[in-house]
Amino acid sequence: MRLGAAILFCVGPALLAQAPEPRYQRPAPEQPLPYSHLKHAGELKIACAECHPIPGNGDFATLPATAKCMTCHVAVKEDSPHIQKLAGWHAKGVNPRWAPVYRIPNYVSFNHRKHVSVEGVNCGTCHGPVAEREVMRREKDISMAACMDCHRTKGASNDCLLCHDQR
Numbered sequence: 001m002r003l004g005a006a007i008l009f010c011v012g013p014a015l016l017a018q019a020p021e022p023r024y025q026r027p028a029p030e031q032p033l034p035y036s037h038l039k040h041a042g043e044l045k046i047a048c049a050e051c052h053p054i055p056g057n058g059d060f061a062t063l064p065a066t067a068k069c070m071t072c073h074v075a076v077k078e079d080s081p082h083i084q085k086l087a088g089w090h091a092k093g094v095n096p097r098w099a100p101v102y103r104i105p106n107y108v109s110f111n112h113r114k115h116v117s118v119e120g121v122n123c124g125t126c127h128g129p130v131a132e133r134e135v136m137r138r139e140k141d142i143s144m145a146a147c148m149d150c151h152r153t154k155g156a157s158n159d160c161l162l163c164h165d166q167r
Contacts, residue, residue, distance in 0.1 A: 028137035029099035033082050035136075042131035048123045058113025061123075063098050066090035101136045102127065107165050118154060125150070 040046045051068060052061040070090050077083045089096060104110055115121055124130060128139045140146075151158050 026138045028135040029101060031099055032096040033086060036134050037130045037136060038132060038134045048130070052123075054112045054116075058111045059109070061112045063095075065095050101138050102140075102142060104142065108163055109165060110163065118156075121154070 040051070041048065048061075051064040054061050066086055066089050069086055073083050073086060078087070086096070115126070116123065126140055126142060130136065147163070148158050150156075
């Protein structure tokens with residue numbers, strides 16, 4: 001019995017240190033169509049902003065309309081059942097209802113344009129190595145503590161009203 005306790009005492013912390021952080025290591029949400037960021041962003045080198053433009057004041061990076069996808073897929077993999085489903089939606093003027101991977105609370109202001117204009121900050125800073133992922137899942141910590149740590153590292157303000165709406 002003492003040997004088992006000793007082993008658990010020595011090995012237990014090492015096993016726990018390897019466990020993923022449950023706050024942000026989540027399974028990929030189910031999407032209406034399979035989509036490979038590895039293929040599109042990785043192999044084909046399509047820039048994030050090509051499919052996720054940041055319109056207006058820059059608060060949101062958007063999701064692509066079917067028209068964006070169909071600029072290539074009218075002639076690429078058009079025999080795929082998934083592309084045929086996409087083409088059908090496009091013909092009807094319907095966009096896929098993608099499940100969000102990252103979501104911040106509605107009382108937090110986050111401006112994508114301001115963040116990606118900072119030297120050393122890019123989409124992967126918050127979203128992880130997207131171009132290496134077949135399937136997107138939340139893998140980076142976007143908690144207030146993580147954001148504040150990043151702000152400290154980059155010399156940005158941590159004033160409450162910078163990110164939080166005054167109520």
